[in-house]
Amino acid sequence: TVTTRNGLDFAVRDLALAEAGRHQIRLAEHEMPGLMALRDEFGPTQPLAGARIAGSLHMTVQTAVLIETLVALGADVRWASCNIFSTQDEAAAAVVVGPHGTVDAPQGAPVFAWKGETLTEYWWATQQIFDFGVDAEGNPVGPTLILDDGGDATLLVHKGREFELAGAVPDAQPGDSAEWRVIVEALRASLAVDPTRWTRTAESIIGVTEETTTGVHRLYELHRDGQLLFPAINVNDSVTKSKFDNKYGIRHSLPDGLNRATDVLIGGKTVFVCGYGDVGKGSADALRGQGARVIVSEIDPITALQAAMDGYQVARLDDVIGEIDILVTATGNEGVVTVEHLQSLKHLAIVANVGHFDNEIDMAGLESLPGAERVEIKPQVHEWRLPNGRSILVLSEGRLMNLGNATGHPSFVMSASFTNQVLAQLELHTKIAEYPVGVYVLPKLLDEKVARLHLDALGVKLTRLSDRQAQYIGVDPDGPYKVDHYRY
Amino acid sequence: TVTTRNGLDFAVRDLALAEAGRHQIRLAEHEMPGLMALRDEFGPTQPLAGARIAGSLHMTVQTAVLIETLVALGADVRWASCNIFSTQDEAAAAVVVGPHGTVDAPQGAPVFAWKGETLTEYWWATQQIFDFGVDAEGNPVGPTLILDDGGDATLLVHKGREFELAGAVPDAQPGDSAEWRVIVEALRASLAVDPTRWTRTAESIIGVTEETTTGVHRLYELHRDGQLLFPAINVNDSVTKSKFDNKYGIRHSLPDGLNRATDVLIGGKTVFVCGYGDVGKGSADALRGQGARVIVSEIDPITALQAAMDGYQVARLDDVIGEIDILVTATGNEGVVTVEHLQSLKHLAIVANVGHFDNEIDMAGLESLPGAERVEIKPQVHEWRLPNGRSILVLSEGRLMNLGNATGHPSFVMSASFTNQVLAQLELHTKIAEYPVGVYVLPKLLDEKVARLHLDALGVKLTRLSDRQAQYIGVDPDGPYKVDHYRY
Ligand SMILES: NC(=O)c1ccc[n+]([C@@H]2O[C@H](COP(=O)([O-])OP(=O)(O)OC[C@H]3O[C@@H](n4cnc5c(N)ncnc54)[C@H](O)[C@@H]3O)[C@@H](O)[C@H]2O)c1
């Protein structure tokens, strides 16, 4: 339930963790030069004044720096996590308390997130981010913007409104996921209490900025089907996001999660990585860097050929399942690892998903497998004793283990991603007329700006084009430096 | 001058080299599964019948397999190299003799290329590819298609026509390159002999397919300025071209060229790579793989940040010039290495350009540097004794050293590039109505087809999407598998 203290709503594990969180935020700020540069550049002019941002994104220390950057630029912010396990409780507490508040008189931003939410709690928390109180006339105030990761907040608004317009919430169907059942029930309860809540919320929202592949995919589908209610900026496909966060972020946090969860030596092991997109590339690179033999699977001949050219065996999971010590999923697809696969693994093979949803591995099937027994080794690390007498280790219950078993992506890559987020929120808030309903990527010049803000911290010295050279290659010496279709 | 034997025109070093060339072509065919698959698929139906292709692309063993594939699909082909040093004389001879001909009765395709052309010879050879004899009425017959690399053939047609329409060829200006002077003189001579030659040639051409970054860049500029005369397919930006050839090709052929030219150990040396695009990425990767310390320069903050995240120091050439043992240029820009840079290098530092034109290094400036002396160590390897008492080693006179000092890209990557070329020629020849004047990339499905044709040879086992998975990620199980803006 929501606590209100000093006029501030929140639902976090323990506000007393705020001091520990603040220390970490301080260190993270040093590793997030892009966000700090935006505070310097835009703090004085408060360009986000009047923006009410509903945020749904892993409530980590890095996100705390993002939230406080949005606030520093003038925005009103309410936040939930976009994953039941990814919250860092001390970061959540520190954001509520704020840099200048105290536990007794918090002065930060409302956060509704704790590590280890149930699905019901998760969707409850997500609902809280849309509720910006009442105006002078006592009318409920909704957000103007969503900042989303994976599209759950956007989904809730779209589905809520759809069911309100239909006047009823349909029953979940057999085969629907457990999560969908929870969403349906949450919306059924909402409809009973306030039958226009989501319709109003949708009206108050001018746009959404979306962080990740899966969410962006949902947005393109919604738009294709004519159902998208407001413009969306696809932050994922900024080069400084997908080619950095997805790849270099996972390169850092996948082995980190494996180590913290299992302390198993990666070197020498046979690792199978499903998917060779950006996340798969970072995964394979990191594990090879640790001395593992890496095998990759792909459905796309181009990415399959890339994997081969990068020196990886490319195989079907079925064909090598018995050789695998560590199984990593990075496809963003569903049903990639079946219960049959899980039962064919070696004893104590490790199963680690870094691909967004838990349906990438058939966790539902495992849970209903007769004779399978789940033993908690420690939180987010479970031994599943299988009917065949072997065990497997499943990390984070099949959800993102780099967030569940470690602390997610490191600050530096998140700085690049989140600098894109802030620039995207600024675009929508200050230039909404330029964005009719649709899905957009940020202009390349802003993408290059994000990169630029991260060079000094790494000691990078950029070369400047002479006018003559710029003319020769047909670009402005200040950028953009590449044609739009350039792939990096 | 052109030799005609058995009705076939050619100008190559020595037809007697044909047998040696044929052996190499046979081995290359084994490494070029994409081209061989196209022969199997399209040979029977001869879809290129009626196409007259003017080809300007490094006359190597791999290009021989391309040429013979075009011929196997029904095309008439005439060929020149697009670089004065890149011809493999035995490959040129073998193409002229053909798989079924003899030195005395060649039955192959007309080739005008030899290793070590002068610029005048080069532009003479380029002119020969446009001349497809005369028709039944005795009227000259021109090509229907250009297959270009770097855009020289396309340039010649555009400039030739422009000067013909103007009625005169302008004088070269002070500061114009030596090469431009040669082009101007060649066109002046042509205009005097046949004042409508290029206008006619331009009319007979329905389109061009362009191989590389630099040529594509010229095409976009021509189109932007409304001067492009026919549609162009940008083969360079097929994923299976730029992300394979430019990157993995150079990863192979840059160290190969360094070794063959100098036999200097790369390990431990400090190498500077100018540019971190696809070619720069492959260069840096190869040299790091050999144990060099690699420093990169970039003008684009995004690619600079990529280089940093990949673990390279990113610096300005000026700042580290005195530390460099091997200097590699991979920018496709001009004046990247100045005469001052060359004079600041360590004694016997190696200068290697893999970035298309020799103006990337100020070779003209070096040649006119008072007191500088050029000593030929062996062909394409020159010691330049500088006035400061130090020497530097310049490879391939500042031109593409991976082609000049080694044999260019290996067959396997060229198979991917050239399979795109053949598909692009097929598109234009069979579907020209779908291509109004403009610059196009191949449809993604064809790009994926190119990749697919190369998987078996590497033992890659592709996973197939289930219908349910395909629906979940919103693609057809047969592809295309990615949105158009996907970067790979
Ligand atoms: N764990 C994290 O911190 C994190 C960070 C960023 C993104 N993600 C998530 O990771 C997933 C992948 O992201 P990405 O940017 O790499 O996307 P991507 O589209 O670049 O890569 C996914 C790859 O998986 C392949 N694939 C699809 N179905 C497959 C199957 N059945 N078998 C084998 N391969 C298959 C696709 O061809 C594609 O190449 C997404 O769900 C994204 O939301 C996670």
Ligand SMILES: NC(=O)c1ccc[n+]([C@@H]2O[C@H](COP(=O)([O-])OP(=O)(O)OC[C@H]3O[C@@H](n4cnc5c(N)ncnc54)[C@H](O)[C@@H]3O)[C@@H](O)[C@H]2O)c1
């Ligand atoms: N040697 C070969 O066999 C071969 C093969 C393919 C392409 N090429 C040629 O190589 C060149 C590069 O091709 P690419 O595909 O990598 O292109 P690219 O555009 O991907 O990369 C060029 C990079 O150089 C950078 N750059 C431009 N000017 C610079 C400067 N003054 N200093 C430092 N960096 C600078 C650009 O920002 C860019 O990132 C082109 O000329 C292309 O035609 C050569």
